Amino acid sequence: MPNNELKAGILRMEGTNNEEEAFYSLKRSGFDSEYLHISEIGKKRFEDYDLLFIPGGFSAGDYIRAGSIFAARVLPHMHDLEKFIDSGKILIGVCNGFQVLSELGLLPDVDGRKNRNMVLAVNDSNRFECRYTYIRYTSRNKIFREYFSEKIFQVPVAHMEGKVLFNSDKTLDSVLDNDQMLFQYTNENGTDSSYPWNPNGSIMDIAALSNRSGNVIGLMPHPERVYYNYQLMNDGNIYKEGTGKLFFDSLYQYTRKLPA
Numbered sequence: 001m002p003n004n005e006l007k008a009g010i011l012r013m014e015g016t017n018n019e020e021e022a023f024y025s026l027k028r029s030g031f032d033s034e035y036l037h038i039s040e041i042g043k044k045r046f047e048d049y050d051l052l053f054i055p056g057g058f059s060a061g062d063y064i065r066a067g068s069i070f071a072a073r074v075l076p077h078m079h080d081l082e083k084f085i086d087s088g089k090i091l092i093g094v095c096n097g098f099q100v101l102s103e104l105g106l107l108p109d110v111d112g113r114k115n116r117n118m119v120l121a122v123n124d125s126n127r128f129e130c131r132y133t134y135i136r137y138t139s140r141n142k143i144f145r146e147y148f149s150e151k152i153f154q155v156p157v158a159h160m161e162g163k164v165l166f167n168s169d170k171t172l173d174s175v176l177d178n179d180q181m182l183f184q185y186t187n188e189n190g191t192d193s194s195y196p197w198n199p200n201g202s203i204m205d206i207a208a209l210s211n212r213s214g215n216v217i218g219l220m221p222h223p224e225r226v227y228y229n230y231q232l233m234n235d236g237n238i239y240k241e242g243t244g245k246l247f248f249d250s251l252y253q254y255t256r257k258l259p260a
Contacts, residue, residue: 006031006255009049013038013070017057021224029248038073046084050255054097066161067099088258091216095159098218107218109211110174117171121163124201130158132233133197135183135207136190141214147250152190153243154232155221157199162220164202182208188235223247
């Protein structure tokens, strides 16, 4: 498949509200972007896409739990979704999308996909947190390591339920041993991760996780909202590129190297 025909599907349903930012961010970095409504699954196949993206928002109003109804509507198609994952392609969820991946048991996947061993709980502040903060790359994940380093990157967050909690210390140890913690919250110079820099109280200041294979990715910050450097907050630093461009370029460059 020619590189310019790499296809990204943005999975959406009632209540998602960041799909347009995701659509254009993926497109700007080289993907042929397409919306995929949850009701279209079956008519359209996961395997026809090179990358799947679950955007943020408030799917189904976040009734019951954030992301739970979206996840329940994906469950009948789990066999096909797992085939997509096992092929090595990228499945990514941002904010509400991260919550969906957690509800499906796809993250952190330390002892099998059928076992849920993490939750995204209510922020320690007990309120919706909408602010800019910073993250640093803390992994050797092959998708991002070419574009990210130990530098600090500015990102926006906007969520009520973003606190990463695991069911046991054993799960956390497995996440760390398997290099599944991708990004951590910090301040602008990497010296402080207390509130408000860590906006939710996540254990180990976790902002993003992957599965054991590294191709299922969940993150609470919104890189799709800061594709260009002028969308970043002026904090005295000079940003040559937006955090989003680095992020989505990483996804594209990795995907184009996968076998057809």
